[in-house]
Amino acid sequence: ISAEKQGYKHFMLKEIFEQPARIIDTLRGRVSVERGEVNLPELGLDEASVQAIDKLVFVACGTSYFAAQVGRYMIEQHARIPVEVELASEFRYRDPIVSNNTVVIGVSQSGETADTLAALREARALGARTLCICNVIESTIARESDGVLYTHAGPEIGVASTKAFTTQLAAMGMLAICLGQLRGALGEEQARELIEALRQVPAEMEVMLRDMAPYETIARQFSRSHSFLYLGRGNQFPIAAEGALKLKEISYIHAEGYAAGEMKHGPIALIDKQLPVVVLCPRNRVYEKTASNLEEVRARGGRIIAIGNQDDSRLEAFADVVIGLPEVPEFVQPLISVVAVQLIAYHIADFKGTDVDQPRNLAKSVTVE
Numbered sequence: 001i002s003a004e005k006q007g008y009k010h011f012m013l014k015e016i017f018e019q020p021a022r023i024i025d026t027l028r029g030r031v032s033v034e035r036g037e038v039n040l041p042e043l044g045l046d047e048a049s050v051q052a053i054d055k056l057v058f059v060a061c062g063t064s065y066f067a068a069q070v071g072r073y074m075i076e077q078h079a080r081i082p083v084e085v086e087l088a089s090e091f092r093y094r095d096p097i098v099s100n101n102t103v104v105i106g107v108s109q110s111g112e113t114a115d116t117l118a119a120l121r122e123a124r125a126l127g128a129r130t131l132c133i134c135n136v137i138e139s140t141i142a143r144e145s146d147g148v149l150y151t152h153a154g155p156e157i158g159v160a161s162t163k164a165f166t167t168q169l170a171a172m173g174m175l176a177i178c179l180g181q182l183r184g185a186l187g188e189e190q191a192r193e194l195i196e197a198l199r200q201v202p203a204e205m206e207v208m209l210r211d212m213a214p215y216e217t218i219a220r221q222f223s224r225s226h227s228f229l230y231l232g233r234g235n236q237f238p239i240a241a242e243g244a245l246k247l248k249e250i251s252y253i254h255a256e257g258y259a260a261g262e263m264k265h266g267p268i269a270l271i272d273k274q275l276p277v278v279v280l281c282p283r284n285r286v287y288e289k290t291a292s293n294l295e296e297v298r299a300r301g302g303r304i305i306a307i308g309n310q311d312d313s314r315l316e317a318f319a320d321v322v323i324g325l326p327e328v329p330e331f332v333q334p335l336i337s338v339v340a341v342q343l344i345a346y347h348i349a350d351f352k353g354t355d356v357d358q359p360r361n362l363a364k365s366v367t368v369e
């Protein structure tokens, strides 16, 4: 019964629209703006143990891997702890260097992904402390970890992950603030601002979800394209990668997510009048640089879909289509901009008529290595 589509054409669309509510569920009881505090007692962290951490290593697969990459930006910036992000399937083959002061964190919606489970078991055998960010209560990864931070996305039916990703980002945000406070890297006032930013995300997402017109335009204009390039810089780079993954998964169109600054070292050779380029460029510390990458694409005749602030007239001048984002602090920009790339993939797939919720060859949870 909980699995009903509630009037939406696909589970994926229902789950995209559910995101504001599930983020509220994930933040509930854990953050207090008044006290400027994030409380995550389930992780068993205290000042002494956090001061002693030499590094954090995230291990994850698929969409969860990109959530971990966003987490790295949040934690390094606000907690000043070194963070590595490793594909779970590669972790073991690198002879990973971990110590008793290393914390290895699995990120997994299902809590059953074989590669992530194997990486965590390896980490534990090497003496690391293991934690996880997980959506399914009492899943194997949750049971085997020393501490679990549950996301409250609820059951996710669509194979392409959406609300699991944004609730993972909310969890990453809370973790960054909590670690920053315990590490002594984050003052109370700063913590309060970051908490407030997280708390505002659901309302800003609702604004995003009001207007489907740009996505319908994109679907009509670009569904016949054979390939897409997604570009982003800073904390938008993982969102570019996630956007490309979503498009591949459900529309079967080839797509690459690239760091905007790396474009000149390869992908720029692909740009012609046929190639749609999705650029994530909300106003932030890397805005100017990303905007100039956009101008390079334009100069070579590429077709541009720009995802940036709604009042950004510079984008209007360069892009074929602009998706306007509400103005939010840089810390939470990935939670907002990802909704745009989810909807681009969804509308293109729906226009093409693919099986959005059950795309070919993919499984919701992969329990083989």
Ligand code: G6P
Pocket: 061, 062, 063, 064, 107, 108, 109, 110, 111, 112, 113, 116, 159, 160, 161, 362, 363, 364, 365, 366
């Ligand atoms: C599969 C799913 C993806 C998911 C990945 C990792 O490939 O199709 O949507 O991101 O597994 O799953 P997990 O449950 O560990 O987050």
